[in-house]
Amino acid sequence: MSAELEAEPTFVDKFPEEARIIRAAMWGSFLALTLGAIFGIIQTLHRTGIARPFSSVDYYTFLTAHGVFLVISFTIFFLVGLFTWAVVRSLDRPLLNTKITWTWYGMMAAGMTMTGVSILAGFTARIDMSADVLFTFYAPLQAHPLFYTGLVVFVVGTWVAGADWFRTWLAWREENPGERIPLQTFMVLTTMIMWYIATLAIATSILVFLLPWSLGLIESVNPTLTRTLFWFFGHPVVYFWLMPAYMLWYTVLPKIAGGRLFSDPLARVVFVLFLLLSTPVGIHHQYLDPGIAEGFKFISMTNTMFLLLPSLITAFTVVASVEYGARRRGGTGIFGWLRALPWRNPAFTGMMLAGLMFAAGGFSGMINAGLNINYMIHNTIWVPGHFHLTVGTAVALTFMAATYWLWPQLTNRPLYSPQIGLAQVVLWFVGMALMTNAMHSQGLLGVPRRTAEPEYAGFDYPMAFGGFEELNLQIAIGGTILFVSTVLFIANIVITSWSPKASGLARPLPPALSGPEDAPKVLDNLRLWVGIALVLVVLAYALPLAGIISNSGVFGTGAGTYPVWIDATTALAERVLAAITTAATLLVDAITGVSSL
Amino acid sequence: MHVHAYEKLWLALAIVLILLLIGSVTYGAVGPGIAMVADSQDPVDPQALDEDDRFAEPRVEQVGEDEYAAYVEAYQFGFDPDPIVVPEHSTVTFYVTSPDVIHGFQVVGTNANTMVVPGEVAAITVEVTEPQVYGVVCNEYCGSAHHAMEGTFEVVSDEEYEEWLEENQDGDDTEDGAADENGEEGEDA
Numbered sequence: 111m112s113a114e115l116e117a118e119p120t121f122v123d124k125f126p127e128e129a130r131i132i133r134a135a136m137w138g139s140f141l142a143l144t145l146g147a148i149f150g151i152i153q154t155l156h157r158t159g160i161a162r163p164f165s166s167v168d169y170y171t172f173l174t175a176h177g178v179f180l181v182i183s184f185t186i187f188f189l190v191g192l193f194t195w196a197v198v199r200s201l202d203r204p205l206l207n208t209k210i211t212w213t214w215y216g217m218m219a220a221g222m223t224m225t226g227v228s229i230l231a232g233f234t235a236r237i238d239m240s241a242d243v244l245f246t247f248y249a250p251l252q253a254h255p256l257f258y259t260g261l262v263v264f265v266v267g268t269w270v271a272g273a274d275w276f277r278t279w280l281a282w283r284e285e286n287p288g289e290r291i292p293l294q295t296f297m298v299l300t301t302m303i304m305w306y307i308a309t310l311a312i313a314t315s316i317l318v319f320l321l322p323w324s325l326g327l328i329e330s331v332n333p334t335l336t337r338t339l340f341w342f343f344g345h346p347v348v349y350f351w352l353m354p355a356y357m358l359w360y361t362v363l364p365k366i367a368g369g370r371l372f373s374d375p376l377a378r379v380v381f382v383l384f385l386l387l388s389t390p391v392g393i394h395h396q397y398l399d400p401g402i403a404e405g406f407k408f409i410s411m412t413n414t415m416f417l418l419l420p421s422l423i424t425a426f427t428v429v430a431s432v433e434y435g436a437r438r439r440g441g442t443g444i445f446g447w448l449r450a451l452p453w454r455n456p457a458f459t460g461m462m463l464a465g466l467m468f469a470a471g472g473f474s475g476m477i478n479a480g481l482n483i484n485y486m487i488h489n490t491i492w493v494p495g496h497f498h499l500t501v502g503t504a505v506a507l508t509f510m511a512a513t514y515w516l517w518p519q520l521t522n523r524p525l526y527s528p529q530i531g532l533a534q535v536v537l538w539f540v541g542m543a544l545m546t547n548a549m550h551s552q553g554l555l556g557v558p559r560r561t562a563e564p565e566y567a568g569f570d571y572p573m574a575f576g577g578f579e580e581l582n583l584q585i586a587i588g589g590t591i592l593f594v595s596t597v598l599f600i601a602n603i604v605i606t607s608w609s610p611k612a613s614g615l616a617r618p619l620p621p622a623l624s625g626p627e628d629a630p631k632v633l634d635n636l637r638l639w640v641g642i643a644l645v646l647v648v649l650a651y652a653l654p655l656a657g658i659i660s661n662s663g664v665f666g667t668g669a670g671t672y673p674v675w676i677d678a679t680t681a682l683a684e685r686v687l688a689a690i691t692t693a694a695t696l697l698v699d700a701i702t703g704v705s706s707l
Numbered sequence: 708m709h710v711h712a713y714e715k716l717w718l719a720l721a722i723v724l725i726l727l728l729i730g731s732v733t734y735g736a737v738g739p740g741i742a743m744v745a746d747s748q749d750p751v752d753p754q755a756l757d758e759d760d761r762f763a764e765p766r767v768e769q770v771g772e773d774e775y776a777a778y779v780e781a782y783q784f785g786f787d788p789d790p791i792v793v794p795e796h797s798t799v800t801f802y803v804t805s806p807d808v809i810h811g812f813q814v815v816g817t818n819a820n821t822m823v824v825p826g827e828v829a830a831i832t833v834e835v836t837e838p839q840v841y842g843v844v845c846n847e848y849c850g851s852a853h854h855a856m857e858g859t860f861e862v863v864s865d866e867e868y869e870e871w872l873e874e875n876q877d878g879d880d881t882e883d884g885a886a887d888e889n890g891e892e893g894e895d896a
Binding site: 166167170173242244248250251332333334337372373375376396397398399400401402403404407408411412415416418419422423426427430476479480481482483485486488489490554555556558559560561562563564566567568569570571572624628629630657661662666667668669670672674 | 708709710711713714717718721722724725728729731732735736741742743744745746748750751752753754755783807808809811813814815816817818819820821822823824825826827828829830840841842844845846847848849850851852853854855857858859
């Protein structure tokens, strides 16, 4: 009993209400992951031609759902939970008012439900609604208004979440005058500033153009303009997913390795660089867009390349911090220290494998960023190959690995099975290695992304790195392994809910070797960074946006409206009708068969 | 702020890498003169392409010695003209637009690749060498039959091109003038 009393309190012991909210956010995230994985395995088998139980029209509904549920719902629900934990933990004070916290959680959940329903309704002809527009929703393809409305409600929810964390930090500052912003809170605040800037564009795109247009209030939109506003948001959103993973690599991974973070000041520099450089690069997704001048593409390319810098600094700092941990555990030699690391710990191995794959994703990203060589792979399956390494592994696998570490501290229940956890993270790595390697190779053959049937009637793909069919097999095997890995993860966490409560699960984080006192004060001047970030965004976007509008007008040159929701439902209705006819014919045949006996 | 010596070295190498990458793109632009899809073409009304000189009649047109212009319409769910036929060892500029939604246009396995946005005209110039049949695909999701949107780009020998022209004098471009020899696709020029 006395040992239990002496044990260090866990997060849930100290902040039970906050822990409840974090768990709620993470359950939302895990639900999205489950759905995303189910759609994922259906797609991987359909695309590769292994099994096509659904029609190729439905494929695009699955694809939209896979994208939206995983990159919007899974990632962002997890990170708002994680950020709440990080702010409360590092400030060591509760949130100001948890009613506000539950409000933003409710808004995000409601928004995602609306968007999700509008997508999934595409599977049934009974509801006149669908949104087969994929997660990029490029106009003039048009989704049901509920799709856009849900996204707005969801994003506003994240804005309130950011305000919640800022207010809590301001309250802390009153109580602790003159102290440096704790590192994790600093990371959350800089990431949220980036998110506010980025989401302004998507909010404008939806509220001014897409939603009124889907409601029939305006006749047409300028497809290049809404596309540009999407990518204004669409690139920083990848750093919105990635920054929480970086936060875990900087603050949690070194501790699990047995050491501590190498340098607090450099971690701050990295987050400031991301805040400044994440947004003025979105045009690199539009290198192949007519309607945007070459010079703007070149500027975007330059900014993008400089964005490599904070990631390369991170690679150094994280590896150095882990090596420090290994040497403290008795590791020696140039590479021998690697053996001294806690490889049996799924949280450690998961994050390390995630980091390793991120390096590979970084290399394919350099190709994507290369203004000219990008032509070879633009919109080929190379691109999803790339982002399954980044968001699909660097982010997703880090989140899963971190869950193994964090979940016991949020529940006071030890993880059901660390062994299954270890198998799970290794399976993810193997499955992803197979799948993404083949996707990159197919991309070089010219196999397009986002298609239900990548095999064509009129031509054959060239041969390289194995033929098209062989690479399809690799993709299907890899995708199946990933599905199994997701099932293991979800099962492990669900079963943990029945683990008996235990004490001694707290895992406090040590301060950095070189602490915040070494960091120049200017790093904590958030106003300054907001100002510079805004200036860079204006420099990168004012002229391109002006050019797009002066070329083709605010509402375009008269593009039509292509509601995917009517097309799809009509197609489905026809199929249902065909199915009924077939069934009726069979029935008639059967009856005539019986009567003729 | 203390920065470890190894870290300084790493930082320097990182910056060198970044400058090299930017340098390679810059060199590509000013050295070999690789041009990008840009806003050089006048916008069109996507719902009135038949009133536009360029797209009223999608076609391949000879515009100089060994120089051809292909005016291509990418629509839900196909390409016009299809096939796109040009003679060997020529320079071809594709002008591509869409009457409906956003499409992609890629000559499969090559860097002849562009977005096709309604209202905008994409222009890409390529050099072709030996006769070969290439696939053309739409590589941007464009609706429920997106996967059926394909065509071919056929580089044929000069003799076959003459024959093809004769057979298609009435503007009927459905004939297949394919040659099967393998060859190399040229680079963007």
